């Protein structure tokens with residue numbers, strides 16, 4: 001049954017799933033790697049032999065086969081369709097990955113993004129021919145600055161982490177312009193997303209960690225202490241709602257304190273979907289914050305992209321924003337491409353992720369201001385519904401209400417021999433993508449569930465029923481099945497230790513035995 005030579009866990013003792021000759025399981029077809037099914041000489045196209053062309057490659061001409069898999073068009077299609085059927089997707093079911101905001105991508109967004117006049121624009125077209133596209137960027141920027149209550153937004157960052165880089169580079173540029181280059185320390189709560197400290201370090205800052213309280217929020221006493229000798233503090237990077245899914249109630253005091261010290265307040269806005277229409281970051285004293293259009297405003301994400309991380313900047317930082325940006329001149333739009341002496345420069349070749357801009361603006365305009373607020377409220381309601389419905393069988397990490405995601409720890413698994421990982425794998429058998437595991441790291445065996453506003457009451461109830469039954473099965477000591485899970489998935493549990501220790505990252509033809517990647 002082991003189709004591709006990948007390690008699988010043995011089937012649990014006592015269970016005896018029927019085998020098939022093909023290895024396929026009903027509609028779930030066994031599929032080898034594309035290199036293993038192709039025949040080098042086969043091709044899906046029929047082109048005439050080129051005549052009268054002489055190779056100019058000389059000795060550089062390839063002698064052997066190019067080594068691409070040769071498949072006909074139906075074979076190619078089947079290959080990718082079969083693979084796609086092994087995927088989980090937001091269009092298949094609940095995708096409760098906390099911190100990732102896997103909400104429904106409305107099809108209207110897709111329709112707008114495919115309009116010929118938008119889909120086919122090229123970033124190097126003359127300005128006069130892309131007035132509509134520039135107007136769209138300008139309009140989206142207007143929605144973003146209105147929703148956040150901030151004076152300006154840099155549109156070009158292409159992901160959340162890229163937006164962090166934009167904000168921290170603006171802070172650094174401002175500090176340097178003010179002759180404050182000794183300010184190189186950035187305070188980061190220990191619950192922060194890993195991209196926060198990484199960004200700070202990338203910008204030449206050092207990271208000073210602030211612990212959390214046992215209520216899941218930032219430890220204010222420690223923060224105040226650190227600020228006493230704050231001459232070298234560049235700023236703070238704080239997420240609100242934080243990665244425990246909780247609103248940092250002291251946020252205004254934090255902003256005041258950091259400003260008094262002479263530093264700036266970066267807010268990681270990846271969780272803005274819990275605030276839209278309810279709280280304006282500008283009112284909280286924030287200096288810079290990225291938005292993840294691909295989380296909050298429903299543009300598709302996963303598999304590494306594409307993302308879009310527009311970054312709002314305060315009065316203090318707005319002159320340091322990157323180029324290019326769009327300005328409205330009378331009735332027309334212009335792109336400012338050249339940095340004046342204050343802009344910190346350019347983050348990427350062009351203006352940002354146009355396709356994501358179109359989708360996000362479509363989402364905003366089709367919801368309207370009232371609909372965006374409702375989406376926020378529904379997202380928070382759904383998360384609290386899940387937390388309340390599971391709190392007697394699982395263990396919420398903190399008491400009280402949550403924001404847009406519900407955080408559980410592994411206390412309910414204590415002494416069962418079952419771990420967070422086993423529990424998550426068992427969710428696959430129930431037909432669900434697991435929740436975020438082991439993050440935030442401040443909680444033992446964390447399970448972070450973010451349902452988003454997309455899920456109906458009925459869908460949430462089905463999810464809760466599965467989760468409750470898993471929690472009860474775990475409690476009754478069903479260790480063996482949890483350790484063997486997933487049992488019904490096309491591939492069983494991978495040997496994660498071996499995969500990490502001995503990663504095989506490239507397919508090699510059978511006569512070339514695969515070599516392990518070099519260990520660092």
Ligand SMILES: *Cc1c(COP(=O)(O)O)cnc(C)c1O
Pocket residue numbers: 099100159160161162193195239243268270271292307308309
């Ligand atoms: C998703 C996320 C990020 C990073 O965003 P990317 O678009 O993946 O770079 C940063 N911080 C938090 C809290 C996030 O949830």
